[in-house]
Amino acid sequence: MAPKSTTAPAKSAGTAQVVPATVVTPEGEKPANISPADSFSPSGAPNQTVPDLDLSHPAIDANPRAGTVEAQNRIDMNDPHLSGAAAVAKNLKGE
Structure with missing residues (x-):
């Protein structure tokens, strides 16, 4: 049996478009079941629980x-x- 291929739908992030990724699941493997982040830490990292x-x-x-x-x-x-x-000029002006 060949690996299963899935493509996620496109999403918009502000004015930028997030390009969907095609994920190939190796034969016999299940896709990860990790919930998306619903908050972020002060460092900007997504708060997610990875079970293992x-x-x-x-x-x-x-x-x-x-x-x-x-x-x-x-x-x-x-x-x-x-x-x-x-961007550098703006940062140097403190904007």
Whole structure:
């Protein structure tokens, strides 16, 4: 039996369109059943529960913001309509 292929519907995110991804599920595997995030942490990371994630594993940093200050953790939302030079000028003016 060949791998199953599914394509997610296109979505809009503000003025940008999110291109649907085609996911190929290997034979014998089930698609992940992880609920989408409905909130975000101050770092901008989605709050999701991944059922088999072991936070005590040495490769997992359960607190990546430890030892940082607020200024380091501000979310910088880029404006896709500005050129790089215009974005830098805007940031330097403090807008």
